[in-house]
Amino acid sequence: MSTKPSYGRIDLLQGTLDLLILRTLRWGPAHGHAIAKAIERASDDVLLVEQGSLYPALHRLIKRGWITFEDGTSENNRRAKFYRLTAKGRKQLEIETSRWETLARAIARVLRPAAQESRHETR
């Protein structure tokens, strides 16, 4: 249930989640749980509020043709899908990454001086 705001966790922007999924899959095919874990680990449990919200995102990416899936059987003998990056997705990842880095640099430039000042004042 969305009893927001949950402290320390951020509601992910759709685009960010997409980017993270693509990034995770760069290392090879993975099933849903593994992708969720990887994102949580990489972001110190901050980014994924509900693991379930991964699934609509995965399907969005399948629809765009950036990732694809194969039906497989997991270790506990269950049917589960393995998702992997397509060539199109790999290209998209590069575009998104560079766009994201540009944006991040820009935000950082804007924020850092202000942040330093405020720290200065608090002291």
Added chain:
Amino acid sequence: MRRGRRALDGLDDDMRDHIERETQDNIERGMAPEEARRQAMLRFGNVALIREDTQAVWGWPSLDAIRQDVRHAFRTLRKNPAFAIVVILTLGFGIGINTATFSIVNTALIRPLGFAEPERLVALHEHPASGNAERWPFSPPDFLDLQRDQQSFEGVEAFVNVPFELSGRGDPIRIDGGKVSGKLFSLLGVRPLLGRDFTPDEDRPGMDVAVLSWGLWQSRYGGDRSIVGQTVTLDRRPYTVIGVMPASFEFPRRGPQVNNKPASIWVPMAFTDEQRQERGNQYNRSVIGRLKEGVSMDEARAELDVLARRINANYPVVLQRAGLSFGLSAAPLRDEIVGRMERPLLLLLAAVGLVLLVTCANVATLVLSRAGARTREIAVRMALGSSRARLVQLLLAEAAILSTAGALLGLLSSRFLVGAVPASVTETLPGVQEVSIDLRVLTFTGGIAIATSILFALIPLITIDRGCPGLALQGATSRSTPGQRRHRLQAGLVVSTVMLACVLLVGAGLFIRSFSALMQTDPGFNPDRVLTASLTLPRAGYSTAASVRNFHLALFTSASSLPGVRTAALVTDLPLERYEDRVLSPEGVDMAGGSTNLSWVYGPYFQTLGIRLKSGRVFSNIETIEPGGVVIVNERLARTFWPGQDAVGKRLRWGINTQQNPNPWLTIVGVIADVADGPLGVEPSIHAYEPFSQFPDLMLNNVNVPNIFGRQIKLAIRTDADPRALASAVRGEIGKIDRQLAIESVATMLDRVGDVVAPRRFSAMTLGAFATGSLLLAAIGLYGLLVFNVRERIREIAVRLALGAEPAAILRMVVGQGLKLVSVGLVAGVIASYGVARAVDSLLYQTESHDLVTFGAVPVVLVLIALMACALPAYRASRVDPARILRTE
């Protein structure tokens, strides 16, 4: 979408696997299995919601969800059947009359004519140069000149309606036929279904060939394909059948002013030599032309002006001097066929459109009232994470069920409604005898249903404030913003329903007033207890004047001597009809170009029909048998030529006042009251009556005079009691005189009057029904609003009562609330009706568009009905038991 289905397949497995792994991880981290599972579920989120969101990625709501929604909607509606029934009935009413009206408009105005490239077909007319906007069909020599000389058209062809007696194979019947000039069918671009079309060679006297309509071929000859080449008997002469036209071919079309009876059989025009030459006579051939490719209407008109001059120059000098001169006019054939009906039909469509608006507004009020009760349910759904899209889907499912049921009911009832339109009305509409529900009508009805369901689905949503279902959940119902917004909307809807009902009531009132004014006009005769029969003597059996006169005598004698008959008479045309239009010259009056209707009577016609004698006398018994050079005229004729004088004793003769005029002078022996000679309410024309003894034998003996001239007979009998009782006796007497003779119709004079006023009665009655329906709907809407308002304010009312308010004050409060809305609607409605009334002014009869009686009565009726609608909720509110309410709340 196959990719989507494949991707979604196994989603549940995927998610279950996910939760399983998370549980496993948690256990490994040292949690108890149960706690591990709970945490995993929490971490994952709402499985159902995620499934929905994932499915939504692929753009289609899962079938499962739809099925679930529909089932839920049915359940909800079953819980509140009164609501569902009222909504479905209301929608059925609105959609039903709209579908019925639209299917009539569709067949009459929209459906194509059924001719090839109809946009190039043109109706041509002669119009008297002296006259106003009068347009006449063509006289044969004028048509032949036009056909020979014109360059603008691929061809011009003529046709005329003629009735036939069809005998042989079964009882003789009278049918409508058509005489068509050589290439008419190919000009229209229609080919026979069987056999062949007429050849140009067959368009001359003596070639007795005929083409059957599909309808006659089926009904009379059982669709026998070997009919082609056989003979049929028309007016007791054998005609060889050369072809059968397709079922879709209807010609002449209904709609124009003359030659408008679809024919069952067609024969060649076959002008006689005399007809080809006689100028200034028989203006009764309708003419159609097909414009050449690339020739515009204006170019054609320019050429027609030139041709008109040439045709006028061909008239004999005598007629030219008398001022007889014509112009030629052209109009698209479609306008000629549907033009007269377009305005009334579109007005009717507008009226039912208003009813549909009332229906929608009313259903919207009901849905809103219910939405008030559902605010909580919707809020709970939203709080539980139902997406807005999903909620719309659910509400849409409910609305779709209601609308579909309403539309089906409407479609069904429209069949009955169309069937209930009297034949005397449909006969005036082009092509209405084949009204059917086609794709266009279904699209129309479907469109209404879809539009209404979307409307209803969205109403409850508007009333929920975006993103703050909390307020509604906290039970802040009457004070919260969404509630207020809903109330405003609801009040607006009630106001507009009242307004629309007011407009319809005023419209209906005006038409009903017109109709009653019409029924009170003096038709100049007394239709009570008069029975009539119409027949036409075929030339083949009655080729001489003597045989026609013998028939007159025999019929008159036997009808007069029937028991229960007071008087009987024969006439060429009864009241409400016209026969012949003649040029006349009054003696000693210098007035050119006067013309009059002329009727021929046999026996005591004026007494039989109760036509009042104004001065002089009626025809004597001698004059019935022997020509005496006498004439009786109506008041209008006397007033026109001899204003302020007694016309009795004055003289007139037929034809133009020249030395060469061979016609004898006739002495006026009597003046009678003006008798209606068309639709009631139209000023009767100048009219003269001659005894049939003066009908020239020559006319009846001459084969060049049109078949039926002087051979059409109407029998009128005045009876002691119900005239209907004599109908079969009259048929029997006619059969005794001529067993072969087909009787066109036997009807009371009252029925004939009824047929003439039927279109007006129909419009008054339908509008009345629409207005009553809308009034009822407005009342239901108001009632619904007040009931729900009282329910919502019940706590407040209880507090007021507990604090000592008089029940009467509560009563006044609720009624006042209702009347406030009604009066706002009423003011708006009266203003709107005034505009509407002016638009229909030309359709009213002796009723002003600002008729005070109507504008006075409508508000009174509306307020009375509104008071009735307010009464019950107000009474309930005043009887609230404060103790009980305050304790439970």
